[in-house]
Amino acid sequence: MKLTYGNSQFIMHSSGSLYWPSKKVLLIADVHFGKIDHFRKNGSALPNEVSLENFKKLDRVIEEFQPKGVIFLGDLFHSTQNRDWDRFTAWVKEQSVKMTLIVGNHDIIPLYYFEDLGIKVALSLNIDTLFLSHHPEEKLGFWNICGHIHPGYRLRGEGKQQLKLSCFYKKEYQLILPAFGAFTGHFLIEPEENEDVFVLAENEVLSLR
Template identity: 45%
Template sequence: MHLNIQVNGQNFILHASGAIYWPEQEILLIADVHLGKVSHFRKYGSAVPLPAISSNFAKLDQLLKTFDPEHIVFLGDLFHSSLNNEWKLFEKWVWETDQQIHLVAGNHDIISPLKYEAIGIRIHSEIIIDEFQFTHHPQEDGAYFNFCGHIHPGYKMYGAGRQSLKLRCFFMRKRKMILPAFGEFTGNYFLKPIDGEKVFAITGKEVILIA
């Protein structure tokens, strides 16, 4: 289900949902949920199945049950665009959640910060804890190890023939970890690792390091 790695002497658990748990700080990291995207697509005629809306919340609930974190940090693009009927579902989920929720604002986060603050969510442009920096957009290598989203990283695995398998992945560079998109119907940007980069592919219910 998950894979443990160490960064700067700290443990980080890569979960098959696309989230990362930092046990030393009891922080759950999640990127690019894009709540409201399913409703947005359906509004404009796309045949997206309605159960896809509830699947995001079901995955979130399972993560809270698994790790019981003190804090949830959404690394941007929590909502896809403006308010729609998924906000009410999210608001209900927040009221039923015991954890402190933080949002590092991304380029899709256009809903007023006042709406988030009214339900107890703290808004940040970035979060820095010890040697780690948490942002939405990947940052240039600097003094901190950067956890980020935005890219929606994916990886293509090729078989002996011409067949290929497209997977979401965690993409790790020297001082950066890019989280996969957590949400349904978000798409992937396929990356090819070069020397020193690592791909942790999500295959069904497992996370595996690609050699």
């Protein structure tokens, strides 16, 4: 689904990524690599295939858009190094796209490890009229694009059915991306009247309006 925001045109993708055609840049928030291994190490019986799905999902969206750059809006990794770091290192070495990491609160792996892989690291970025950050922030004169909260929306049916879906959450000067990674959970939002919600439904992005 196309979206006009901050004087720019974007494409909201059902993966939870946001493509910026004029810059040929793909924006991705909250992959949380290593989260599955982190929980498995602490005794949770979780399938290893879930961790691999994040890499497959990245490959699919990069193949679809063919971007020149990928900007990760924080929480690329969930915790300290584990097996996913080795997988990530191998994956990065196969990519030709330029990558940038905006540091999130979970990105506790030493930042020079990312820089050694050729990934640019920043606390935030200003590009034209946009302010890219991990946490939702306000900056005078800019439109914020961020992640962090893993927005979700609860749909209710007439028969009291309920379905929780990840979503893009758009305020007047802020656009919060859904978590890209599997097994990340949701923070259920209750939008105000002048705010927009775009839910991810299989291979579509649907506006609640």
